[in-house]
Amino acid sequence: MTVLFERVALIGIGLIGSSLAHVMRSKGLAGEITGYAKSEATRAKSVELGLVDRVFDSAADAVKDADLVILCSPVGTYGALAQEIGPALKPGALLTDVGSVKGAVVRDVLPHLPPGVNFIPGHPIAGTEQSGPESGFAELFINRWCILTPLPDSDPKAVEALTGFWRACGSNVENMTPEHHDLVLAITSHLPHLIAYNIVLTAADLEEVTSSEVIKYSAGGFRDFTRIAASDPTMWRDVFLNNREAVLEMLGRFSEDLSALQRAIRWGDGETLFDVFTRSRQIRRSIIAAGQDTAAPDFGRNPPKAQ
Numbered sequence: 001m002t003v004l005f006e007r008v009a010l011i012g013i014g015l016i017g018s019s020l021a022h023v024m025r026s027k028g029l030a031g032e033i034t035g036y037a038k039s040e041a042t043r044a045k046s047v048e049l050g051l052v053d054r055v056f057d058s059a060a061d062a063v064k065d066a067d068l069v070i071l072c073s074p075v076g077t078y079g080a081l082a083q084e085i086g087p088a089l090k091p092g093a094l095l096t097d098v099g100s101v102k103g104a105v106v107r108d109v110l111p112h113l114p115p116g117v118n119f120i121p122g123h124p125i126a127g128t129e130q131s132g133p134e135s136g137f138a139e140l141f142i143n144r145w146c147i148l149t150p151l152p153d154s155d156p157k158a159v160e161a162l163t164g165f166w167r168a169c170g171s172n173v174e175n176m177t178p179e180h181h182d183l184v185l186a187i188t189s190h191l192p193h194l195i196a197y198n199i200v201l202t203a204a205d206l207e208e209v210t211s212s213e214v215i216k217y218s219a220g221g222f223r224d225f226t227r228i229a230a231s232d233p234t235m236w237r238d239v240f241l242n243n244r245e246a247v248l249e250m251l252g253r254f255s256e257d258l259s260a261l262q263r264a265i266r267w268g269d270g271e272t273l274f275d276v277f278t279r280s281r282q283i284r285r286s287i288i289a290a291g292q293d294t295a296a297p298d299f300g301r302n303p304p305k306a307q
């Protein structure tokens, strides 16, 4: 048990904020945890669950005297929050975030920070489709990557301290620029979510196939998209509004590739289909080899029991 930061402030206490609270508690990484969330219900729940030692109804009060401040709310809230907490941040404090986009976060947060505050944006590549203060768990970040996007004038000691924090949470840490982060995540996370939301919508709007049939026969593949499409609407609205260029770039490429598959199906080009599907299978195997998913069939779901 090594205390890495005497006082940590969590701004937003949902899936990611509460998971951080759990892991800080279980490993003794913080001397004290303070918190702020938008609603009174979440603030009360955070105290009841023991996620925070003290909760405040103002973000500025929550960050007072904090050594580490972590923004854990939807990215669309960061600009206003930075404006509010900027004057209250302690000189030398380390400010970071967990937002799913990085360029827009730098754009929105940096102008509000006083000199002497170390701002190092971050993004843990770990999550579930659940949200809220009750959805977190200490193991969420284990063996997952956390991307940090230090700014050109970031203090290397602060980067080192934040890297140490994420490693203590169980993560592997990599640094890249905010722009590169946004491109990588556009294809690995943002586009898959958009596709999942869209396929669920397409299925829901069908006329010849009823909704009850879609649900009844969902084990054919559809249900795996519905898990992703059940993700928090506010969070994902903010992701697409704030990573517009990169998502549109990847969406353009996706549409071209989809048209090529459409053409192969129309013209009975089995060779093209077989080649694409073979390459895809290889990528799945690489993900398993990299320890980023289970090799168990059907994601390790238990087979249905005999009636």
Ligand code: NAP
Pocket (backbone or CB within 6 Å): 011, 012, 013, 014, 015, 016, 017, 036, 037, 038, 039, 040, 042, 043, 072, 073, 074, 075, 077, 081, 098, 099, 100, 101, 123, 124, 125, 126, 127, 128, 129, 130, 131, 132, 133, 232, 235
């Ligand atoms: P979540 O479970 O929906 O929790 C969001 C939290 O932010 C709640 O405590 C909410 O408070 C608070 N909040 C909302 N608006 C606020 C405002 N204006 N001011 C202050 N607090 C506000 O969300 P999450 O999944 O933890 O996501 C949080 C951040 O992590 C997002 O930026 C997201 O991009 C990023 N992220 C998410 C995942 C994932 O898989 N979920 C993975 C990596 C990174 P109330 O409950 O009171 O509304």
